[in-house]
Amino acid sequence: MADNAWFEVQDLGNGITALGERLREGTDVKSYLVEGDRDLAVIDTGTGVGDFAGLVAAQSAREPLVLQTHGHWDHIGAAHRFARVLIHPADAAALRAGEDNAAFRKHFGEGAIPYAWLPAGFDPATASIPGKDPTGTLLHGQQIDLGGRVLEAYHTPGHSPGSISLLDRQARALFAGDVMKIGMVLLGRRQRSGRLSRDAAPGRRAGRSGRCHPRLARRPADARRRARAASRLRAGLDRSPPDHDPNHELRATNRN
């Protein structure tokens, strides 16, 4: 397999390109490129399999600015290949840590990404995700000016403490990372019996937790925070951009 055949490249119009990577049959992870006049927003950096940075460079000559929706392995894989990387402070440690080979190689093989899918030259036996020191923070209310195009950041915790969603108001596009998914989402704490515990979010049924995200947030408090974040997002779609309120970040971080 040619190296970049690992990625599925989709032009979504409006200067937005999706870069997909298959995780399992029927499941993929997508990163997005959003072109401004000056900068290219790279929203997430994939799994670290394949030449992600080379593909980005081939897609656009603009200066890449990485905006991480969160710090899970399948979204930070190639962050270390870029000069400018922003992430919410609550997920910064995951970005700094990366994944060593002992953890990273578990994403491949039986029940995970099939070896047969992997591009030539990628060896799960030795590969890892190098850590990356973020070069800046991505905070609620922040406006990322790409030149003639602005992305608005919303703090939408729940899937991870530092999950950020990015709104492109003009294109009417929302980049929500793993905060929104198609399929079941686990909102309560599962007991050994497989039933939800009594403190599960009312009115919600449990799905199974995503295997790619073993630390998927599953506390009821997280479900409530996720619902509040969704309300904020819905409100933001119809109203003016949020003021940047540093106290919001402080309160949110203190709850974690």
Ligand SMILES: [Zn+2]
């Ligand atoms: Zn995730």
